[in-house]
Amino acid sequence: MTTSRPGRPRLPTLEDVARSAGVSRATVSRVVNGTRNVDPEIQKVVQEAVAQTGYVPNRAARTLVTRRTDSVALVFSVPEHPADDPFMARVFSDAFFGRIVGGLLTVLRPRGVHPVLMLADSDAVRQELVDNLRQQHMDGVVLVSIAPDDPLPALLSEAGLPAVLFGRPTGPVPISFVDIAQRTGVDLAVEHLVSLGRTAIATIAGPHDSPAGRDRLAGFRDAMAGHGQADAPSVAGDFTQEGGEAAMRTLLSQHPDTDGVFVANDLMAQGALLALNELGRRVPEDIAVVGFDDSSAATASRPLLTTVRQPVEDMAAEMARLLLALIDDPSQQIRSVIFKTTLVRRRSA
Amino acid sequence: MTTSRPGRPRLPTLEDVARSAGVSRATVSRVVNGTRNVDPEIQKVVQEAVAQTGYVPNRAARTLVTRRTDSVALVFSVPEHPADDPFMARVFSDAFFGRIVGGLLTVLRPRGVHPVLMLADSDAVRQELVDNLRQQHMDGVVLVSIAPDDPLPALLSEAGLPAVLFGRPTGPVPISFVDIAQRTGVDLAVEHLVSLGRTAIATIAGPHDSPAGRDRLAGFRDAMAGHGQADAPSVAGDFTQEGGEAAMRTLLSQHPDTDGVFVANDLMAQGALLALNELGRRVPEDIAVVGFDDSSAATASRPLLTTVRQPVEDMAAEMARLLLALIDDPSQQIRSVIFKTTLVRRRSA
DNA sequence: CCACGACGGGAGAGCGCTCTCCCGTCCCGT
DNA sequence: ACGGGACGGGAGAGCGCTCTCCCGTCGTGG
Numbered sequence: 001m002t003t004s005r006p007g008r009p010r011l012p013t014l015e016d017v018a019r020s021a022g023v024s025r026a027t028v029s030r031v032v033n034g035t036r037n038v039d040p041e042i043q044k045v046v047q048e049a050v051a052q053t054g055y056v057p058n059r060a061a062r063t064l065v066t067r068r069t070d071s072v073a074l075v076f077s078v079p080e081h082p083a084d085d086p087f088m089a090r091v092f093s094d095a096f097f098g099r100i101v102g103g104l105l106t107v108l109r110p111r112g113v114h115p116v117l118m119l120a121d122s123d124a125v126r127q128e129l130v131d132n133l134r135q136q137h138m139d140g141v142v143l144v145s146i147a148p149d150d151p152l153p154a155l156l157s158e159a160g161l162p163a164v165l166f167g168r169p170t171g172p173v174p175i176s177f178v179d180i181a182q183r184t185g186v187d188l189a190v191e192h193l194v195s196l197g198r199t200a201i202a203t204i205a206g207p208h209d210s211p212a213g214r215d216r217l218a219g220f221r222d223a224m225a226g227h228g229q230a231d232a233p234s235v236a237g238d239f240t241q242e243g244g245e246a247a248m249r250t251l252l253s254q255h256p257d258t259d260g261v262f263v264a265n266d267l268m269a270q271g272a273l274l275a276l277n278e279l280g281r282r283v284p285e286d287i288a289v290v291g292f293d294d295s296s297a298a299t300a301s302r303p304l305l306t307t308v309r310q311p312v313e314d315m316a317a318e319m320a321r322l323l324l325a326l327i328d329d330p331s332q333q334i335r336s337v338i339f340k341t342t343l344v345r346r347r348s349a
Numbered sequence: 350m351t352t353s354r355p356g357r358p359r360l361p362t363l364e365d366v367a368r369s370a371g372v373s374r375a376t377v378s379r380v381v382n383g384t385r386n387v388d389p390e391i392q393k394v395v396q397e398a399v400a401q402t403g404y405v406p407n408r409a410a411r412t413l414v415t416r417r418t419d420s421v422a423l424v425f426s427v428p429e430h431p432a433d434d435p436f437m438a439r440v441f442s443d444a445f446f447g448r449i450v451g452g453l454l455t456v457l458r459p460r461g462v463h464p465v466l467m468l469a470d471s472d473a474v475r476q477e478l479v480d481n482l483r484q485q486h487m488d489g490v491v492l493v494s495i496a497p498d499d500p501l502p503a504l505l506s507e508a509g510l511p512a513v514l515f516g517r518p519t520g521p522v523p524i525s526f527v528d529i530a531q532r533t534g535v536d537l538a539v540e541h542l543v544s545l546g547r548t549a550i551a552t553i554a555g556p557h558d559s560p561a562g563r564d565r566l567a568g569f570r571d572a573m574a575g576h577g578q579a580d581a582p583s584v585a586g587d588f589t590q591e592g593g594e595a596a597m598r599t600l601l602s603q604h605p606d607t608d609g610v611f612v613a614n615d616l617m618a619q620g621a622l623l624a625l626n627e628l629g630r631r632v633p634e635d636i637a638v639v640g641f642d643d644s645s646a647a648t649a650s651r652p653l654l655t656t657v658r659q660p661v662e663d664m665a666a667e668m669a670r671l672l673l674a675l676i677d678d679p680s681q682q683i684r685s686v687i688f689k690t691t692l693v694r695r696r697s698a
Numbered sequence: 699c700c701a702c703g704a705c706g707g708g709a710g711a712g713c714g715c716t717c718t719c720c721c722g723t724c725c726c727g728t
Numbered sequence: 729a730c731g732g733g734a735c736g737g738g739a740g741a742g743c744g745c746t747c748t749c750c751c752g753t754c755g756t757g758g
Contacts, residue, residue, distance in 0.1 A: 013744055024708045059486045060412035061744035064713045105468060117466045119454060137408045274651060300649060362714055373738045410714035413743045
């Protein structure tokens with residue numbers, strides 16, 4: 001156990017600044033934190049002393065008494081997976097992650113709060129995470145879960161820890177979250193296909209164990225029922241590009257006359273486009289394709305993908321706001337905020 | 350300023366556990382941290398008391414005395430950019446980010462160290478970051494910089510803060526880093542094209558203000574010179590897909606006979622492939638394409654991209670190891686570790 | 699002219715932990 | 729049988745900060 005860092009000299013403390021400024025520790029603290037009124041004259045003296053000594057407040061000491069760490073956990077909860085598997089890469093691939101971080105930072109940074117990155121990929125880790133929070137290492141949690149039936153929301157809720165989810169929880173867990181109006185988003189896609197004159201519309205759905213997958217499929221069914229086609233074809237995919245490719249082939253082999261398809265996410269849509277190209281189907285002439293998410297896959301594919309955009313940055317920013325409010329007052333009611341989606345028209349439909 | 354969290358009861362402390370176990374605070378600390386020998390009998394009693402009280406050590410208090418936070422900053426340093434610009438999305442897009450995080454975690458997690466995510470997108474933020482470190486909020490820095498002439502490496506180095514870079518610094522800054530043998534990697538690509546019988550080989554280079562861009566172009570020139578073609582054509586791109594697309598068109602308009610091209614990164618290569626497809630050139634029959642990185646773009650493009658793979662996970666893991674060593678002993682010499690690349694043969698060459 | 703409140707500043711008690719000292723006990727070797 | 733060292737445990741200081749409490753000094757109103 002190292003006692004003290006060799007080579008690194010002792011940093012100036014409040015005490016040092018106080019001595020140098022000829023005031024008490026308390027006064028320096030007041031100036032530094034801007035609490036209460038301090039004589040402008042003294043304020044100046046203290047500020048000079050701070051600058052001169054190069055004082056920077058020690059976070060741990062402050063945390064110890066305020067019980068605030070000014071950092072929150074940014075947790076990605078994913079299914080258990082072998083170490084060498086590219087799953088994790090997939091999780092973070094796509095701009096999704098960046099958009100989340102970007103949105104969070106617009107709110108967190110001005111408040112001086114830092115996100116601590118955590119990957120919850122096993123139940124052991126999930127438990128450890130809850131311990132970490134109880135340890136007061138972090139004030140709260142922003143949780144993005146893509147694990148089927150993730151126990152984490154319930155764990156957090158039970159522990160009474162401030163937390164906000166991206167997307168509604170799988171079960172009836174009392175916890176704050178942000179989400180999009182999934183069905184309305186799907187409507188956008190379906191109505192667009194219909195307005196294009198497509199009459200044989202099908203869907204490539206997401207996995208049934210994800211809320212988004214389920215909601216989007218249900219939305220699709222409802223929307224199609226509204227057009228008198230309650231039995232529109234659907235093939236389930238797994239939200240990956242390869243899955244989309246395979247699903248497209250399956251779909252066409254079962255329903256070769258399909259002329260419009262709603263794909264539950266862009267990555268699968270990209271795969272579907274690849275498959276269509278190889279099968280010699282022209283997009284959008286022979287078959288129109290609409291994706292969901294407006295991820296980077298949408299602009300990486302050819303033709304450019306028409307898709308339903310979710311305002312991820314705004315959602316992330318709202319998550320941060322909800323979380324900070326919850327941290328300020330943990331007795332606060334849980335809340336959920338639902339965002340609207342928009343249709344981004346490109347070439348594929 | 351909130352005094353104490355309402356609703357949340359006081360957590361058990363060492364003192365509580367000690368009382369409950371009938372031993373001293375020091376003994377409980379020893380058991381919890383596994384330092385020194387403690388009578389197995391007492392150990393058991395203490396452990397039971399810990400479990401019974403639900404004790405979890407308070408991180409801040411521990412940090413205050415050990416001066417270790419057990420968290421490191423994971424900094425992405427990027428050029429300044431307008432708030433609404435998708436730049437950030439681009440930064441984090443692609444699996445690159447995930448591979449870095451994955452690699453880091455394999456080393457950090459077993460040691461109980463957490464990465465704190467930071468985005469350094471302006472000089473103000475960079476300065477703030479250095480302050481944060483001096484504040485002891487984090488023990489060290491893992492820096493991934495894609496900002497041209499980034500001042501951060503120098504700042505960190507001057508401040509004597511433990512830091513490790515991904516990729517060598519732009520200037521002659523004394524700082525630890527991991528990198529790949531860029532030239533050897535480029536050799537792999539060029540030799541492959543040559544072995545395929547290509548005789549009119551060109552390159553789409555990266556920006557000149559990035560070390561990787563420069564190194565790869567220099568490597569290309571050298572390799573081609575080795576084949577008696579010191580003046581092989583090159584067009585500069587900006588590492589984006591659109592840039593690659595444009596560069597490919599430029600290249601073909603200037604050198605229509607090109608039958609092999611080395612592209613300095615996969616994203617540009619993906620763009621190049623798109624352009625070639627639109628221009629009616631068959632890949633690899635008419636023109637062979639080799640990329641660099643083996644990013645997700647390599648498998649998202651058609652035909653699948655032959656590329657030079659950098660072992661990002663291994664590099665990230667090594668960064669973590671270097672950093673932890675540096676944190677343990679800051680007086681340690683700076684070190685750099687260079688990794689080998691491998692050629693991943695797919696369809697495009 | 700005095701009482702009173704507002705205000706600016708200081709003193710000091712901890713926050714919860716680690717770690718150095720120190721002390722008692724036991725097991726050696728001589 | 730005795731001295732010395734190894735070992736296990738306790739006492740207590742102190743990490744650097746915030747915040748409550750208290751006290752002195754004003755300005756103000758009766």
